[in-house]
Amino acid sequence: MEFSKPLTVTPVEQIPGMLVVDLPVHGDNRGWFKENWQREKMTALGVPDFAPVQNNISYNLKAGTTRGIHAEPWDKFISVATGEIFGAWVDLREGPTFGNVFTTHLDASKAIYVPCGVGNSYQALEDQTAYVYLVNEHWSADAQSRYTFLNLADETSAIEWPIPLDEAELSDKDKKHPQLADVTPFPARKI
Amino acid sequence: MEFSKPLTVTPVEQIPGMLVVDLPVHGDNRGWFKENWQREKMTALGVPDFAPVQNNISYNLKAGTTRGIHAEPWDKFISVATGEIFGAWVDLREGPTFGNVFTTHLDASKAIYVPCGVGNSYQALEDQTAYVYLVNEHWSADAQSRYTFLNLADETSAIEWPIPLDEAELSDKDKKHPQLADVTPFPARKI
Ligand SMILES: Cc1cn([C@H]2C[C@H](O)[C@@H](COP(=O)(O)OP(=O)(O)O[C@H]3O[C@@H](C)[C@H](O)[C@@H](O)[C@H]3O)O2)c(=O)[nH]c1=O
Ligand SMILES: Cc1cn([C@H]2C[C@H](O)[C@@H](COP(=O)(O)OP(=O)(O)O[C@H]3O[C@@H](C)[C@H](O)[C@@H](O)[C@H]3O)O2)c(=O)[nH]c1=O
Numbered sequence: 001m002e003f004s005k006p007l008t009v010t011p012v013e014q015i016p017g018m019l020v021v022d023l024p025v026h027g028d029n030r031g032w033f034k035e036n037w038q039r040e041k042m043t044a045l046g047v048p049d050f051a052p053v054q055n056n057i058s059y060n061l062k063a064g065t066t067r068g069i070h071a072e073p074w075d076k077f078i079s080v081a082t083g084e085i086f087g088a089w090v091d092l093r094e095g096p097t098f099g100n101v102f103t104t105h106l107d108a109s110k111a112i113y114v115p116c117g118v119g120n121s122y123q124a125l126e127d128q129t130a131y132v133y134l135v136n137e138h139w140s141a142d143a144q145s146r147y148t149f150l151n152l153a154d155e156t157s158a159i160e161w162p163i164p165l166d167e168a169e170l171s172d173k174d175k176k177h178p179q180l181a182d183v184t185p186f187p188a189r190k191i
Numbered sequence: 192m193e194f195s196k197p198l199t200v201t202p203v204e205q206i207p208g209m210l211v212v213d214l215p216v217h218g219d220n221r222g223w224f225k226e227n228w229q230r231e232k233m234t235a236l237g238v239p240d241f242a243p244v245q246n247n248i249s250y251n252l253k254a255g256t257t258r259g260i261h262a263e264p265w266d267k268f269i270s271v272a273t274g275e276i277f278g279a280w281v282d283l284r285e286g287p288t289f290g291n292v293f294t295t296h297l298d299a300s301k302a303i304y305v306p307c308g309v310g311n312s313y314q315a316l317e318d319q320t321a322y323v324y325l326v327n328e329h330w331s332a333d334a335q336s337r338y339t340f341l342n343l344a345d346e347t348s349a350i351e352w353p354i355p356l357d358e359a360e361l362s363d364k365d366k367k368h369p370q371l372a373d374v375t376p377f378p379a380r381k382i
Contacts, residue, residue: 081272081321
């Protein structure tokens with residue numbers, strides 16, 4: 001992991017509204033410290049003032065664990081606390097960028113802002129990877145009826161998972177999502 | 192760690208305004224998932240609607256690493272992503288509860304709400320412990336002039352650190368804080 005980078009925000013060309021955030025991580029004799037999200041400094045650099053109401057953590061016991069692809073009716077600000085992930089995003093919003101893909105590696109020194117309607121997924125690259133994120137709507141079991149799902153092994157997006165999916169831990173739910181051709185695009189307006 | 196506890200919020204008697212939050216952690220074949228902070232459910236149970244503007248993570252390489260005791264001019268909502276800590280809090284607000292102490296163990300299934308002016312500190316009990324928290328004011332180097340500090344080895348609060356402080360990794364700054372008798376109480380009003 002790279003320490004003491006300046007805070008920078010870089011738009012993702014392929015997926016409008018998506019941002020890559022480089023985070024300064026301060027290392028010392030104890031370990032390190034980071035402002036994982038900082039409203040004032042980040043909005044000044046173009047991160048939306050997205051008003052989080054929920055902070056989630058998913059913990060992955062084994063490298064290879066893969067989750068997604070879920071497009072949800074809220075925005076997300078994502079990073080990791082420990083470990084490293086390969087993240088993959090597919091634009092599932094109806095419109096000209098439907099199907100566009102972006103992938104990158106994330107460690108604790110990098111965050112991603114994912115707008116509502118963009119399919120989100122990741123694979124843990126280390127054992128004991130803790131994935132942390134903020135969202136601006138409250139989750140509920142019912143809200144899942146407003147998700148748009150895509151299969152992790154979708155042949156059109158053809159995401160090159162570092163660890164093959166047949167060696168990866170997945171949820172039963174995530175094994176059943178449709179291929180891109182069968183996806184109903186996420187409606188243009190937040191619902 | 193205990194899984195699937197119901198969400199509960201318990202006031203800390205010794206330190207008014209401080210709350211212990213038990214978090215439901217959902218375990219499965221991949222690891223686990225938790226709503227680390229959830230505004231709607233938690234405010235309904237008495238957690239203040241504290242409007243976080245910053246999400247911080249401190250990572251501790253070795254068990255024994257100890258940080259504090261810092262009373263800051265903002266409220267905090269604290270938990271861990273990985274590992275376990277022994278947390279210790281000393282009320283440093285001027286008034287009848289000045290000097291009151293509360294300690295507890297925190298793993299990922301427990302969070303603590305710490306009001307402004309209460310001295311905060313913790314010791315990592317496992318290697319690679321990631322401590323995560325939300326605060327409702329922006330930190331700045333200057334803001335440290337409005338902190339109230341107390342020595343981790345203060346003889347009055349006599350915190351029983353599980354790992355002796357002389358075997359623990361500390362910052363140079365944290366070695367120099369005053370004993371309780373020499374502390375100027377945190378002003379009653381947030382400054
Ligand atoms: C997402 C979520 C799940 N849960 C519960 C439901 C289940 O018991 C357990 C696990 O839920 P799952 O949907 O299987 O978790 P998951 O890790 O597969 O889902 C996540 O995948 C990421 C790729 C997405 O971007 C996330 O936003 C989320 O959808 O946690 C909550 O209580 N609150 C929440 O916000
Ligand atoms: C607290 C903080 C520090 N920093 C920087 C300053 C230093 O370069 C580096 C480490 O800062 P330190 O003050 O040494 O970190 P620390 O881990 O000793 O401080 C923390 O201790 C906890 C017990 C408190 O409750 C926290 O709120 C905080 O005070 O991180 C930020 O950029 N933003 C912040 O919000």
